[in-house]
Amino acid sequence: MKNIRMKVARIERDMKQEDLAQLVGVTRQTIGLIEAGKYNPSLKLCIAICHALGKTLDELFWEETP
């Protein structure tokens, strides 16, 4: 499922996918695919993205429904 929260948080910070990618040390494609919901990212990467965007795991990646 698409991660719209992550995309919104990124745009709030006026970042391109590539900006975020460089900040967290991955490729632009990886960021795009995570936003598109086509990747199941690693915990470390999730945490790095959160720090880069000033959010927490729950704010960007939590899902209530089991």
Place this chain on the structure above:
Amino acid sequence: MKNIRMKVARIERDMKQEDLAQLVGVTRQTIGLIEAGKYNPSLKLCIAICHALGKTLDELFWEETP
């Protein structure tokens, strides 16, 4: 780094590593290695573990320090 919060949450629920493993659909070894801090689990697995233990991502996996 060892994930002591996850281990505590598991023991609070009186679960063995194997119980949790079955609940979230992985191997006992995978749970053990995550608790030992030797794996960088996927987001989906983290969320499944959280649901099984009645916690959220921030409670079990968040790290303040960049």
Place this chain on the structure above:
DNA sequence: CCAATATGCAATATATATTTTACATTATGC
């Protein structure tokens, strides 16, 4: 103490996240 259970640990195999490269499509400013 003993027996059973739970956990640690290591090697190999497999699945999948991530990279790399390249091109197509979409948005944005002028």
Place this chain on the structure above:
DNA sequence: GCATAATGTAAAATATATATTGCATATTGG
């Protein structure tokens, strides 16, 4: 409209999470 930047997408290669098996060690209950 045009030019440029931003994003989507796809195939092949690589890195790494996870599975499997087996055995060692620790822990717990009797």
